[in-house]
Amino acid sequence: MSNLELFDDEWARREQLAPGAMLLRGFALPHEVELLAALPELIARAPFRHMPTPGGRRMSVAMSNCGRYGWVSDRQGYRYASAAPLSGQPWPAMPAVFRRLAVAAAASAGFPGFEPDACLINRYLPGARMGLHQDKDERDLAAPIVSVSLGLPAVFLFGGLRRGDRPARILLEHGDALVWGGPARLCYHGVAPVKKGQHPRLGEQRINLTFRKAR
Ligand code: SIN
Ligand code: FE2
Numbered sequence: 379m380s381n382l383e384l385f386d387d388e389w390a391r392r393e394q395l396a397p398g399a400m401l402l403r404g405f406a407l408p409h410e411v412e413l414l415a416a417l418p419e420l421i422a423r424a425p426f427r428h429m430p431t432p433g434g435r436r437m438s439v440a441m442s443n444c445g446r447y448g449w450v451s452d453r454q455g456y457r458y459a460s461a462a463p464l465s466g467q468p469w470p471a472m473p474a475v476f477r478r479l480a481v482a483a484a485a486s487a488g489f490p491g492f493e494p495d496a497c498l499i500n501r502y503l504p505g506a507r508m509g510l511h512q513d514k515d516e517r518d519l520a521a522p523i524v525s526v527s528l529g530l531p532a533v534f535l536f537g538g539l540r541r542g543d544r545p546a547r548i549l550l551e552h553g554d555a556l557v558w559g560g561p562a563r564l565c566y567h568g569v570a571p572v573k574k575g576q577h578p579r580l581g582e583q584r585i586n587l588t589f590r591k592a593r
Pocket of ligand 1: 498500508525534567568569586588
């Protein structure tokens with residue numbers, strides 16, 4: 379089977395949130411078994427960690443990365459690094475199924491030729507949240523951000539180009555992919571506190587993968 383067939387997206391429910399921002403509901407579902415199977419080894423090699431913010435607070439979201447670069451935060455600021463800060467080890471390679479999914483989601487949303495070199499793996503336990511921010515640590519803002527949600531649902535806050543723009547509240551569920559790029563690339567976004575619950579496959583957690591072209 380070709381990648382095109384494997385990632386046929388005709389059945390995915392598409393919703394344009396703004397010019398350049400496309401929600402592909404259920405896009406990852408055909409690949410959930412493979413995606414979930416790849417996670418334990420990634421996390422064993424680069425364990426989840428609550429990174430400190432530049433201001434010295436502890437993030438409620440625990441993070442890991444795979445791919446050539448990983449997003450890290452510490453007292454010096456935010457940046458991409460080719461090794462995990464505590465271990466000094468390179469991040470585990472991005473599994474092929476991750477890469478193919480991200481490339482296909484980007485293409486389906488109007489961004490062909492996406493070449494992710496970083497995948498941030500976020501783990502939200504109930505109560506964890508992410509404040510409104512822009513993704514702007516990437517060198518090449520022509521490439522979109524591709525986000526894949528797994529496990530417990532969460533309300534995603536999708537705002538405008540100004541911090542003060544009132545964000546839309548979008549429920550992201552297991553298997554949903556969200557792509558933002560082009561005129562939406564620098565839209566503010568965040569995640570409301572995740573509610574308690576049990577997901578049949580992932581238990582009491584939400585996992586979000588965001589694929590980026592960091593360099
Ligand atoms: C992020 O903005 O990096 C994560 C978004 C999410 O967890 O859905
Ligand atoms: Fe982000």
